[in-house]
Every structure is written in structure tokens, then in C-alpha cells.
Amino acid sequence: MIGLIDCNNFYASCERVFNPELEGKPIGILSNNDGCVIARSNELKPLVPMAMPAFKIPPHIKKQITLLSSNYELYGDMSQRVFSIVQDYIIDTELYSIDEAFLHLQHQRNPVEYCRNLRKIIRQSTGIPVCVGIAPTRTLAKIANHIAKKKVGSQGVYYLDPNASDFIEQLEQLPISEIWGIGRQLSAKLSNMGIRTAWQLRNFDAHFIGKQFSVVLERTILELRGIACIELEDIHTPKKNIMTSRSFGKATNNIDDLHDVIRLHASRGAEKLRTQQSLAQAILVFLRTNRFGEQQSQYHPSIVIPLLYPTNDTRHIITAAQEGVCRIFKEDYSYQKAGVMMLDIVDQNKRQLDFFSQTEDTETKTRSNQLMSTLDTINKKMGRNTISFGGINTNAQWNLKRDLLSQRYTTRWDELPVVKMM
DNA sequence: TGGGAAACT
DNA sequence: AGTTTCC
Numbered sequence: 001m002i003g004l005i006d007c008n009n010f011y012a013s014c015e016r017v018f019n020p021e022l023e024g025k026p027i028g029i030l031s032n033n034d035g036c037v038i039a040r041s042n043e044l045k046p047l048v049p050m051a052m053p054a055f056k057i058p059p060h061i062k063k064q065i066t067l068l069s070s071n072y073e074l075y076g077d078m079s080q081r082v083f084s085i086v087q088d089y090i091i092d093t094e095l096y097s098i099d100e101a102f103l104h105l106q107h108q109r110n111p112v113e114y115c116r117n118l119r120k121i122i123r124q125s126t127g128i129p130v131c132v133g134i135a136p137t138r139t140l141a142k143i144a145n146h147i148a149k150k151k152v153g154s155q156g157v158y159y160l161d162p163n164a165s166d167f168i169e170q171l172e173q174l175p176i177s178e179i180w181g182i183g184r185q186l187s188a189k190l191s192n193m194g195i196r197t198a199w200q201l202r203n204f205d206a207h208f209i210g211k212q213f214s215v216v217l218e219r220t221i222l223e224l225r226g227i228a229c230i231e232l233e234d235i236h237t238p239k240k241n242i243m244t245s246r247s248f249g250k251a252t253n254n255i256d257d258l259h260d261v262i263r264l265h266a267s268r269g270a271e272k273l274r275t276q277q278s279l280a281q282a283i284l285v286f287l288r289t290n291r292f293g294e295q296q297s298q299y300h301p302s303i304v305i306p307l308l309y310p311t312n313d314t315r316h317i318i319t320a321a322q323e324g325v326c327r328i329f330k331e332d333y334s335y336q337k338a339g340v341m342m343l344d345i346v347d348q349n350k351r352q353l354d355f356f357s358q359t360e361d362t363e364t365k366t367r368s369n370q371l372m373s374t375l376d377t378i379n380k381k382m383g384r385n386t387i388s389f390g391g392i393n394t395n396a397q398w399n400l401k402r403d404l405l406s407q408r409y410t411t412r413w414d415e416l417p418v419v420k421m422m
Numbered sequence: 423t424g425g426g427a428a429a430c431t
Numbered sequence: 432a433g434t435t436t437c438c
Contacts, residue, residue: 031424038424053423070424097438183437214429243426292423304432339425 001111001134002228003103004141005086005118007079008129008149010099011039014078015068017127018409018417027066030054033247033401034069069402077410081126089118094232102138102232115157135160138230139223142180143170143198162226171199171224181220186213198224238276238347244268245339248398251290253334257398258287258325263390265340266321270314271379273342274372279310281344283317285324290336301328309360310346313368314375317342318389 007013011029016022026043030036036053037044047061054067079098087093092104108114115132122130131154133144140160147170148158161167177187179198195201202224210218219229244265252258262285273280286302305320321340360368378387385392393399407415 033424035423051423055423181437185436216429239427241427245425247424302432 001105001136002138002141003090003105003111003115004133004138004145005101005103005115005130006133006145006149007082007099008131009039009041010079010128011070011075012041012044013128014075015071015406016041017078018074019406022066025066026064027068029068029070030404031070033249034067034403035247037067038070067404069405071406071408073408073411074406078126078128081410082122082128082130085122085125086118089114089121096232102141103132105134112157112159116155119156130156132157133160134158136162136226137223137228138232139180139220140226143174143178146174146178168199171202172197174198176201179220179224181216186217189213238278238345239272240345242269242272242280242342242345243339244272244341245286245337246400247337248335249401250397251334251336252398253331255325255329255331257396258329258335258338259322260390260393260396261338261398262321262325262340263318264388264392265338266318267314267388269340269342270312270317270372271376273312273345274376277348278342278345279312279348280307280317280342281310281346282306283320283324284341284343285321285328286339286341287325287328287335288337289333293336296334297332299330299333301330303328304343310344310348311360311368312348313372314389315368 012022012027015027015029022041024043025041026047027041028037028044028048029039031038034054036051037048037057038051040048040050044065047065048057057065075098083093083095083101086101086103090103090105092106094102094104096102103115105111105114111134115134119130119132122128131145131148133141133146133148134157135141135144140162144158144160147160148154148156151158160170174197175187176182176190176195176198177184179201182190190196190201195204201221204221206218206221209221222229246261246265248261266283269280269283282304284302284304286300288300289296289298291298291300303324305324307316307320311317317340324340375387379385407417409415409417
């Protein structure tokens with residue numbers, strides 16, 4: 001049996017733990033640069049649609065709601081607290097995202113009661129409300145979680161049994177857009193074919209769907225029938241390309257600024273390569289003007305820089321990225337976003353030795369690995385960017401705009417919550 | 423008016 | 432290599 005544990009309105013709940021006045025009120029969390037709404041409390045859901053740009057929220061609604069910048073340092077730390085409890089209780093746990101994990105429930109005599117208890121413990125020790133869905137497949141467990149969140153009397157845990165009498169009814173009530181892996185476009189296409197509910201999809205010709213759409217959707221149908229065929233290995237396999245990019249708080253046409261930004265993205269990309277034990281054989285650097293600035297001239301250049309040999313050494317990747325910036329930069333444009341992508345990624349442990357390609361000599365390679373792992377160890381222990389190449393300019397104008405940021409209550413000594421005793 | 427990855431064309 | 436799709 002598979003369980004899916006999911007934190008309720010996770011970002012909003014994190015904010016409420018440290019600011020209980022927000023309890024019961026409509027609150028929304030904004031994306032980077034305070035752009036659009038990416039998380040909503042239940043109270044906000046009827047007022048503001050998902051992903052609405054903050055500036056498009058009507059003023060009469062805006063004044064009755066609370067908006068906050070995203071505080072990933074807080075959410076990341078709260079996530080660790082929640083899931084370290086989960087992992088203590090259920091050994092076989094697969095973290096899926098910042099607020100979700102799959103659980104393998106094999107050894108529990110009564111999984112529903114077990115998860116209700118786990119839920120109480122998490123609530124008590126972290127303040128975060130969670131729900132658990134239980135079913136034979138991941139797709140059904142997701143649906144079960146959805147039901148657990150809505151159904152009164154579920155006490156936060158719901159078991160969706162394909163053989164139970166309510167199974168058909170539950171799937172008939174569920175629009176296909178709520179199914180894991182089915183987004184807007186796909187639901188529109190399926191809807192045109194007359195498929196609107198999860199129950200209709202479950203009964204459709206899976207093979208035909210596989211041909212017409214994708215194997216992923218075919219598997220979804222099998223999963224709806226209770227046949228487990230989506231493994232999490234599909235999710236935890238190493239990335240084939242790795243992107244780091246960010247919009248600027250304020251546009252810039254200063255090449256020094258752009259070099260700073262690109263150096264940061266290059267370092268992050270190299271770090272990501274190392275954590276999944278990979279090497280890149282090329283990188284892509286891109287810049288772009290503000291695509292919503294209709295009156296300004298647009299420029300979206302990108303360039304692929306091949307690397308001399310497969311590497312995850314920050315120094316090599318920075319050098320290549322800086323060269324990329326120089327080659328695509330034109331000073332008559334004002335840039336709003338920049339990024340670096342790691343390309344042609346290979347496994348560092350079974351690197352193919354091509355007779356014709358250059359490789360580093362073994363000693364250089366060993367020293368590079370030692371330096372990088374020392375760097376990673378220190379940064380992991382002391383916090384990101386404790387050691388970096390060329391320093392971090394925290395006051396640069398391209399830094400994120402985050403005007404509505406709450407405190408980083410759990411990870412900064414100078415931002416701890418203060419309790420007043422009367 | 424986000425960031426990221428993969429599939430598709 | 433650029434576009435679309437999804438989360």
C-alpha cells in the first residue's frame with residue numbers, strides 16, 4: 001500500500017506557525033520578485049486564482065488579504081522538520097517535493113490509524129497540518145489525499161480502496177484535471193473526446209491513449225485501475241540537463257552585473273552536477289530582456305559553450321559561462337533575466353573515455369575533485385555561499401525583489417521569534 | 423506577470 | 432534548437 005503525505009497549503013501554513021494572527025485569514029505567497037501568487041490559504045482560494053500576477057489583483061480584494069514574499073529558507077527548514085519526523089516513523093519514505101512524500105505502508109497493521117497518529121505528532125511538534133492519502137498506486141494515493149483534504153470526518157487520512165463501494169462514486173466526482181500528471185492542455189484535449197471524470201478515463205482504452213498521447217498517460221490509466229506502474233525511480237533518476245536562472249529585481253545593462261549573476265548561476269549549476277554525481281560536456285548561457293515590456297526592443301540571446309572535457313569543476317564552468325556572456329552581450333539592451341544550463345550530462349562514475357576527446361590528467365582531476373568536495377562540505381555545514389568564487393554582492397540592484405518577506409525564524413539567530421511573557 | 427525539467431516538433 | 436507542457 002502507498003501513502004502520500006502532503007502538507008496543507010504548505011507555504012501559508014509555515015507563515016502561520018510563526019504569525020498566528022494569520023490563522024483563518026486569506027493569505028497568499030508570491031513568487032520570486034513578488035511576481036505572482038504561487039500559494040494560497042483556503043480562504044484566499046475563492047478570491048484569487050492560482051498564478052495571478054500580484055499587480056492584477058483588484059484593489060478591493062487586495063486590501064482584505066495578506067500577501068507575503070516567498071521565504072524559501074523558512075519553508076525549506078520547516079520541510080526538513082516535518083519529514084524527519086515522517087522518516088522516523090516510516091522508514092520506507094520517498095521525498096517527492098518540498099511538501100510531499102510517498103510512504104510504503106507494508107508493516108502497519110492499521111495504516112489509517114497509524115497515519116492519523118503520525119499526523120497528530122507532526123502537527124504538535126511543527127505546527128504544520130498535513131493530510132495522508134492511502135491507496136494501492138501512487139496516482140490513486142494522490143487522489144486519496146485530495147479526498148482526505150476535503151471530506152469532513154476523514155480526520156486528515158483517507159483510504160481509497162478500488163474494491164470498496166464508494167470507489168466509483170469518488171472517481172466520478174473527480175474532474176480529470178485533478179489527476180496527477182494531467183494539466184490544463186491535456187484535460188482540454190481529453191474533454192474534447194468526452195472524457196471529463198477520472199472514472200471515464202479509468203475505463204477508456206489505455207492502449208489507444210498510449211498511442212494517441214503518451215506512455216505516461218497510458219500508465220496513469222492503469223494506475224487508476226489499481227495497477228501500480230509508476231515507480232519513483234522515474235523521479236529520482238539524474239537530470240539530463242540542469243538549469244539555474246532568475247529574473248532580476250531590476251533590469252540592468254551593466255556587463256559587470258551580468259558577469260556577477262552568471263557566475264552565481266554557473267556555481268549553482270556546478271554544485272547541482274556534483275550532488276547528482278554528473279559531469280557536463282557543454283553549457284548554455286542566456287540573457288533576456290523583459291518580455292512584457294512591449295515598447296522596448298527585445299533581445300533573447302543564448303549560446304552553447306562546449307567544455308574541453310566533461311567536468312563539474314566550478315572554476316571551469318564559471319570560465320566558460322563568463323566567455324558566453326562576453327559573446328552574446330550587447331550594451332544597448334536592458335536585461336531582465338539570465339541563466340546557465342548544464343548540457344550533455346554524463347555520469348561521473350562511468351565516464352566514457354573517447355580516444356579523440358581530451359581528458360584531464362589524473363592528478364589534475366583528483367585535485368579538482370578534492371577542492372570541490374571541500375568546498376561543498378564547508379558550504380553544506382556553514383550555509384550556502386560561505387565560500388564562493390568572487391564573492392556575493394548582496395546589495396546588487398539585480399537581486400530579488402522581496403518587499404513582503406517574513407523573518408527566517410528557524411535558521412537565523414538574529415531573526416528568532418520573540419516571546420513576551422506578561 | 424516564477425523556476426525548472428522533459429517531451430515534442 | 433526552439434516550443435510546448437507540466438508542476
